[in-house]
Amino acid sequence: MRIALLNPPHRAIGSRVPKEQLPPLGHLASGGPLIDAGHAVRLINADPGPMTDVEILSALMEKPPEAVLIGHAGSTSAHPVVARLAPLIRAALPEAHIVYGGVYPSYHWQEVLTDCPEIDVVVRGEGEVTAPRLIAALEAGADLATVPGIAFRRDGQPHATPPAPMLRDLDSARIGWELVDLSRHSYWGGKRAVILQFSRGCPHLCTYCGQRGFWTQWRHRDPVKFATEIAWLVREHGVELVNLADENPTSSRKAWKAFLETLVATGVKVTLIGSTRADDIVRDADLLPLYKRAGCLRFLLGLEGTDEATLATVRKGGTRAKDREAIGLLRAHGMIGLCTFAVGFEEETDADYARLLRHLLVYDPDQIMSVYATPHRWTPFFRQSAHRRVVQTDLSLWDYKHQVLETPRVSAWRVFLWVKLIEAVVQLRPRALARIWLQKDPELRHAQRWYTAMGRGVWLREFRDAFRFRARPGPTVETFLGAGQLPENALDRRRDAA
Incomplete structure (x- = not known):
């Protein structure tokens, strides 16, 4: 066909x-x-x-x-x-x-x-x-x-129809690289780049994330085959950067270490960026030199918040102490910690945003990124937020960069201004600016300046959108999106015996 x-x-x-x-x-x-x-x-x-x-x-x-x-x-x-x-x-x-x-x-x-x-x-x-x-x-x-x-x-x-059996062997279905001209795709400021998954799913229970629901079970590719495919992309197609799409590629220390060792053994030079948990970085403190040799340059660390009560509410499982330690460990080994912070939870007040700013200054991250709590149907957060009012009914803006939920104690405009203030204060500190403009390592210098340039573009776009798409109180989440189609998971595979 x-x-x-x-x-x-x-x-x-x-x-x-x-x-x-x-x-x-x-x-x-x-x-x-x-x-x-x-x-x-x-x-x-x-x-x-x-x-x-x-x-x-x-x-x-x-x-x-x-x-x-x-x-x-x-x-x-x-x-x-x-x-x-x-x-x-x-x-x-x-x-x-x-x-x-x-x-x-x-x-x-x-x-x-x-x-x-x-x-x-x-x-x-x-x-x-x-x-x-x-x-x-x-x-x-x-x-x-x-x-x-x-x-x-x-x-x-x-x-x-009944759910399809889970793809247990991620290496059994090959990626159709012949469908795309890789010379036309770049990232990170002109580097030829691809996006790949080492793993699918997540073993953790964070309420705002749908990885566990959609993928059902954390699985990973064969570490040797995965490293070999990356080496082939570098040698045959000139790929310079691999963006790992999975939320937690480091969940298995054994599998992740085997992948890094194999990639180092191939002798290729490639930059790896991705997401992980601060806990895993702290766990792997002794492996961080191997991370660096394999080409790891930046990890996104989802802090979600700096308040211990918020972390408990979203079932993050992390602590402020480990978050700070992970940021320091990455910096000490020549890697960048991109820390995301989430806003838009129901109980937030102006005092919470001020405390968030103070804690981020103590964390001293290399880069930060704000996201807005978004109640997608495939997350437990959807059920927790069913009673809350939606302030943005245009689904094209449900991209984590626009506020979509009402925060009862803080108006949408104040939330937006708090977020922009937090970003400005954290990223315009002399220490932060020095890491951008006085960085001696060429790879880190390029990464910091590219991200700064992207940040300026995002800022302008967010301010423009704030005026174009005003947040207005609307229906509840359940009225707007409808009740979940199944009690827990629309892709429930508990019956899956395949």
Whole structure:
């Protein structure tokens, strides 16, 4: 079957400000198994640019596909674009199957199939196994009810099949690198870059995160195979930087150490950036020289807050002492700690924001990034926030960079101004400026200055959006998003014995 994988354009700050885009890993991960199943697959990556609707349709019509598979990593905030494009694609390709995958449609399949009649099928969960099964069924005209892990209309009503078995061996489904020209993708200020996953899921129980719900179980790739693939990308495609997409690649010290040792043994020079927990950095204090030799340069550490009560509420499991220690350890070993802090929790007051600023100054991070608490349906935080009022009903702004929940004790404008004040005070300190402009290490200097340039762009975009998209009290979370489709997890695999 002729298949077009469509990565739609995205309005979110993370897509538009950097002027650089990484290859869409989700599409490549599904594309490899589809190619291996004998299908003619091509990728239309409309996010760089971004492409206009006319350009997207023109690209589709160059080689009219029999199936269009749509998805985006920024799932919720990209959904309005998918909903707008689907009718245009249907009008241009009336006989094509339109399939929609990603986190948002996985948990909102009923609304998607009800509100978007042009979308034929939703892939729920991991696509590497489900997509080839679905395409085979569509090609054969088979009953879609036999395909696990999808939702479609039966007798005019949305209907979901049982969850698909979890992909236990992450190395069994290859990434379709041939679908993308890596020379057209960069990050980190012009470095040829890719995004990869060493692991999926998370062993921790943080309430605001959906990793555990969507991926169900923490799994990792074979450390040697993963390092070998990175070395191949460096040698054969000139890749200079790998952005690790997983939340906690370091969860298994044994597996992570084996990966780092293998990567060092390959002899390639590559920069690794990603996210992890402060606890893991402290745990691996003796391994940090190995981190550095393997190319690790920056880790995002999700502090979520500096108040112990908030950390307990979100079930973070960390402590302020370990957060501070991790930041110091990374700096001592020539690596950068990018610390995120979250705002928008229900109990917050002006005094809490002032205390947050004081604690961040004590932490002394190299870089910081603010995020807003967002009640996605696939997180326990959704259930905790069901009674709270939504102040931003435009889903395209549900990208963690715009406030979407009312904070009863602080107006939305004051929350925004507090966030900007905290960022300015922390990042404009003489000590912080010295790390940017007086840094002697060329890699660290480049990283600090690139992030500073990105920060200026984000600041301008956030201020512009604050005036364009005013936060106004609206319906409750449950009224706006609807109750969860299953009590705990819309991708519940407790019945999965595969």
